[in-house]
Amino acid sequence: MSVLSVDNLIYGYSKGTPFETGALRGVSLDFEQGEIVALIGHTGSGKSTLLQHLNGLLKADSGKVLLEGVDIHSSKEALRKCRFNVGLCFQYPEQQLFESTVYKDIAFGPKNMGLSEEEIKSRVYSAISYVGLSEEYLQKSPFDLSGGEKRRVAIAGVIAMEPKVLILDEPTAGLDPMGKNALLKLIKDYNHSTGSTVIFVSHNMDDVASVADRVVVMNKGQVAISGTVEQVYSKGEFLAELGLDVPEITNIFLELKKNGFDLGETAYTVENAKNAILRFLGKGEEI
Amino acid sequence: MSMNKIIEFKNVDFRYADEESDALNGLNLEFYEGQFTCVLGHNGSGKSTMAKLINALEYPTSGSVITYGYDTSDEKNEIPIRRKVGMVFQNPDNQIVATIVEDDVAFGPENLGVPREEIRRRVDEALRLVDMYDYRKHEPHRLSGGQKQRVAIAGVIAMQTNCIVLDEPTAMLDPKGRREVMNALLKLKNDLGISVILVTHFMDEAVKADRVVVMNDGKACLDGSPAEVFSHSALLKNIGLAVPKPMELAVSLKENGVDLKETPLTTEEFIKLFKNYIDNRG
Known part of the structure; x- marks a missing residue:
């Protein structure tokens, strides 16, 4: 059984007005235990709307969200369970820090779950280590931290609830390359060590290629394609039609093909592009 | 070709109040007329601080910044400097003031006391240049991020500044929005000869510039054409930048x-x- 699934979700904003937008038009998806799924699509494709359905912040006009097989809107208890088990971290989450210390901010979620003081403490300590910050940070004010640090604290606040599914809306937006790589590594490590499912939205196809097991492409409120990174990125021309960028390396391969160099496969990292080109040139044995 | 120097940082140190170290540390840097310059650097390298010192949003702790011949440390130069150099920031939602696109673009020239017909002409021209003319009667909050940033850029052009400084204007945009903004900026430089100083994290934007400056530890550590600068790949990786x-x-x-x-x-x-x-x- 999938840990989280959505079945034929339909939802519209500003219904019946000329501004009707961002709607979902029949989305069905299954998320499996332990996988990292990247959700991509241009602005207005319905990605963020979908995320807000996954933990019950929005309720679809029709269709269901199932957490471990139970409709999250079937009872108050089911919805409460969903809020704690599907942790949603919004875009620019650092704007939502509000407590006087980092400790209190991370403890906010677990506290609301009604956990004991000791349990809360142990969760705060493990969450701060997951996001790669030392325990010294716990007594600092979140407002004295750098942007990248604040973002990690905000993510720690969601992780501390130990959700079965962690959802991140554009977690790397606005970070420099170093901060971005550190955050992507954090996502991967967290997924490895806890076995939790991670769903993240990104505009950066290189980021997606480096961490995702599976890619779901949204377009006009529907799932346009879903598959492994290789399967999706090999459809470079189709992605471009949807207004998405393919990774620069994939683009080089598409252009080589147009120029008569058919390397027989697609590549999305420098490493696999190098290997494919060396093979093409008959130097494959050397690697 | 010799180019006119428009901005000069001379031995500039800068420290924010209640910070323990300098954000800028002996910065020497010049910008030239009609050039498209990209400034790269990781977070904390001093690149945004540098941008704020150009048009007197901050003043050097020591050393001097001369913008179009005006010393930015002298308070009475503030207005002439702001007429020469306009700024656009990262968050598109923080810099739109009016409820209709064309009113927003008119805000700057209105404050300069430009006559009504002239404002009309400038607003239309600026909106056409950034490809937002069809949206002139729209409400800004319904626009996409890339569209909002282009409106902000139009607002600067309408003031007829000679130079535009942008601090990571595309950081919050999707790929389509990023392309739209970049195209608008290249047009400003090519069609109007406006000097563009673009602070960014994106290498694909930097390769389109005339010149790339890399900042690290509050100093300029590399400066040259994109090809020259990116040839230092080991150094770039070392300071946390990609090639x-x-x-x-x-x-x-x-x-x-x-x-x-x-x-x-x-x-x-x-x-x-x-x-x-x-x-x-x-």
């Missing part, structure tokens, strides 16, 4: 005995060099 992917691929091929001779910065250059390699390997 363009086509170049990274070429370097990795070279390490494995496939030498494309030159260093490609873009996909087109890579394809061209690869073709040459195949043709000559006979």
